[in-house]
Amino acid sequence: xxxxxxxxxxxxxxxxxxxxxxxxxxxxxxxxxxxxxxxxxxxxxxxxxxxxxxxxxxxxxxxxxxxxxxxxxxxxxxxxxxxxxxxxxxxxxxxxxxxxxxxxxxxxxxxxxxxxxxxxxxxxxxxxxxxxxxxxxxxxxxxxxxxx
Amino acid sequence: xxxxxxxxxxxxxxxxxxxxxxxxxxxxxxxxxxxxxxxxxxxxxxxxxxxxxxxxxxxxxxxxxxxxxxxxxxxxxxxxxxxxxxxxxxxxxxxxxxxxxxxxxxxxxxxxxxxxxxxxxxxxxxxxxxxxxxxxxxxxxxxxxxxx
Numbered sequence: 001x002x003x004x005x006x007x008x009x010x011x012x013x014x015x016x017x018x019x020x021x022x023x024x025x026x027x028x029x030x031x032x033x034x035x036x037x038x039x040x041x042x043x044x045x046x047x048x049x050x051x052x053x054x055x056x057x058x059x060x061x062x063x064x065x066x067x068x069x070x071x072x073x074x075x076x077x078x079x080x081x082x083x084x085x086x087x088x089x090x091x092x093x094x095x096x097x098x099x100x101x102x103x104x105x106x107x108x109x110x111x112x113x114x115x116x117x118x119x120x121x122x123x124x125x126x127x128x129x130x131x132x133x134x135x136x137x138x139x140x141x142x143x144x145x146x147x148x
Numbered sequence: 149x150x151x152x153x154x155x156x157x158x159x160x161x162x163x164x165x166x167x168x169x170x171x172x173x174x175x176x177x178x179x180x181x182x183x184x185x186x187x188x189x190x191x192x193x194x195x196x197x198x199x200x201x202x203x204x205x206x207x208x209x210x211x212x213x214x215x216x217x218x219x220x221x222x223x224x225x226x227x228x229x230x231x232x233x234x235x236x237x238x239x240x241x242x243x244x245x246x247x248x249x250x251x252x253x254x255x256x257x258x259x260x261x262x263x264x265x266x267x268x269x270x271x272x273x274x275x276x277x278x279x280x281x282x283x284x285x286x287x288x289x290x291x292x293x294x295x296x
Contacts, residue, residue, distance in 0.1 A: 064291060071291075088273075088280035094287065117269055117276075124272035125236075125265060131279040132236035138286040139242065145293040147214060 003028060010106075013054060013079050018122045027116070032107040036060075036099035042083070045096045049086020051109045055079065058103030063096040075100065084127060087113055151176060158254075161202060161227050166270045175264070180255040184208075184247035190231070193244045197234020199257045203227065206251030211244040223248065232275060235261055 001009070006028040010016050016024060033056070036042060042053050045065050055076050062074040062082065073095065076082055086093050087110040099105075108116070117124045149157070154176040158164050164172060181204070184190060190201050193213050203224050210222040210230065221243065224230055234241050235258040247253075256264070265272045 066291065066295060068295070073287075084276075085280045085284050088277045089284060091284065094284055114273070117273060119269075121266040121269060121272060124269060124276065125262070128232075128265075128272065128276055128279060129236045131276060131283060132233045135279060135283045135286060136233050136237060136239065136242055138283060138290055142286055142290045142293060143212060143214065145290060147216075 001033075006033070009056060013056070013106075015054065015079070015081060015123055015126050019120055023120070027112075030112050031109075034105045034107055036103045036105060038099055038101050040099050042097040042099065042103075042105060043086075043093050045093050047093045049083060049091070049093050049110075051107050052081055052083040052087055052113055053097065054081045054106040054108065056104040056106055058099060058101040060103055060105075061098050061100045063098055064094075065096070070096075081127070081130070084113075084131070149181075154181070157204060161204070161254075163202065163227070163229060163271055163274050167268055171268070175260075178260050179257075182253045182255055184251045184253060186247055186249050188247050190245040190247065190251075190253060191234075191241050193241050195241045197231060197239070197241050197258075199255050200229055200231040200235055200261055201245065202229045202254040202256065204252040204254055206247060206249040206253075208251055208253075209246050209248045211246055212242075213244070218244075229275070229278070232261075232279070 003025065007021050007024045010024045010027060011021065016027065042060060043049065055078055057078060060076045060082070061072045062076065063070050063072050076097070082097055083093070085091065117127070151173065155169050155172045158172045158175055159169065164175065190208060191197065203226055205226060208224045208230070209220045210224065212219050212221050230245055233239065265275070
């Protein structure tokens with residue numbers, strides 16, 4: 001993929017939609033683009049977390065290990081991001097993320113993540129918004145589970 | 149309280165610790181400082197959310213209405229912030245927040261919140277970190293409730 005095509009692909013990710021193309025070139029250079037086959041793990045629960053991931057194409061499952069075995073808690077589609085909890089909270093990976101199809105994934109290191117957030121407040125706002133939505137959903141699911 | 153004392157109080161809030169005192173003057177001018185008596189509500193579940201709150205002194209309970217009545221899900225102490233979900237997600241208040249003692253509270257409007265986050269990435273990082281922690285805690289509680 002040419003640099004032009006890479007920048008174009010990044011612009012279609014909502015998280016980066018408001019960033020100037022010239023700045024996206026830097027991101028295209030400094031992030032890693034990885035290809036996963038179905039069944040391969042992007043990260044494993046319990047591992048140290050040094051990066052977050054953005055699904056550029058394909059899908060991945062979020063899987064939590066329980067005493068009763070693996071439990072799939074979410075499926076991530078194109079443009080989803082995942083893995084931010086470990087880099088924000090300095091805790092081990094809270095789940096395994098596994099490609100459920102061939103997947104193209106942007107790997108953003110912890111260092112690059114904090115640079116992006118510092119330079120582009122809009123990215124921070126989008127991540128906060130997504131975290132707030134997930135927290136709202138999880139809190140509602142918890143209330144429901146407790147009431148059951 | 150003098151402006152100097154107000155700025156000093158703001159500097160002791162971890163969310164604002166890294167902001168220059170000259171900028172904190174702006175925050176002291178543009179945010180509202182409110183006093184609540186024990187039992188008074190900062191916000192009510194179901195209401196539209198147009199501000200977040202930072203507890204400067206005292207304590208407040210986070211209360212969720214369930215079919216079985218009110219359920220206190222958390223107690224917030226000094227320097228906690230709350231109410232960010234409604235302004236980030238444009239959803240009604242997901243809980244009632246009620247002063248459990250006399251409390252001094254900084255009310256930050258939605259507009260000011262987005263200005264602060266845009267101008268001070270460090271605030272965005274601290275909020276993301278706190279949201280990520282809460283999400284991690286809630287996800288673990290959900291897994292436990294489902295396993296029970």
